[in-house]
Amino acid sequence: MSSEKLYTFNDGVLTFSSNIKTIDRSIVNSNVFDHVQKIIIPPNVSVIEEKAFYSCPKLTSVIFSEGVEIINERAFANCKNLKELRFPDSLKTIANYAFRGCYSVKDIIFGNGLVFIGEGAFDNCNDIKNVYIESIADWCKIDFK
Numbered sequence: 001m002s003s004e005k006l007y008t009f010n011d012g013v014l015t016f017s018s019n020i021k022t023i024d025r026s027i028v029n030s031n032v033f034d035h036v037q038k039i040i041i042p043p044n045v046s047v048i049e050e051k052a053f054y055s056c057p058k059l060t061s062v063i064f065s066e067g068v069e070i071i072n073e074r075a076f077a078n079c080k081n082l083k084e085l086r087f088p089d090s091l092k093t094i095a096n097y098a099f100r101g102c103y104s105v106k107d108i109i110f111g112n113g114l115v116f117i118g119e120g121a122f123d124n125c126n127d128i129k130n131v132y133i134e135s136i137a138d139w140c141k142i143d144f145k
Contacts, residue, residue: 012037012058016045024049034058043067048075050095055079060104066090071098073118080104089113094121103127110134116143 006027007016014036016023023045037058041048043065053059055078062076066088076082078101085099089111096118099105105125109132122128133139 009036013040014038015040016042018042018044020045022047022049023052025052025054037061039063041065041068046070046090048072050074051077053079057081064088064091069093069113071095073097074100077101083107085109087111087114092116094118096120097123100124106130108132110139112138114138114142 005017006020007014009032012035014032021044033056035058036056038061039053039059040063044067046067046069048068048071050072052075054074058081059079060081060083062082064087067090068088069090070093073095074097076099077097080101080103082102083104084107085105086109090113091111092113093116097120098118100120100123102125104127106127107130108128112134
């Protein structure tokens, strides 16, 4: 896999290879983080590691494909221009402070598979207007810290 590109970055869009199962900050060239506007996470990715996309100032959109199961601590913290979060049914865990300081998030759409939301996961997301859930029964089973 070392000779294969792990991601592409064109016109502000960061797209990951279909061979990656875990995304951490070290696999992306550091100068990309100041310019990325949209991230596309493919279905083969199951884990987004701690601080993977911490403080991307121009990031407005993330497409989470079905397959993502864990978003670790501060993975998207301080992405101040992120507007909407639409989580797939495969997502089980949103760790502590995962989206802390994402001031511009207005809408959150949760999938059905979520079982854990960590402490302060959406701390300082003061602009949230709408939260959508499929099933109130499933929502009541979530472990909130």
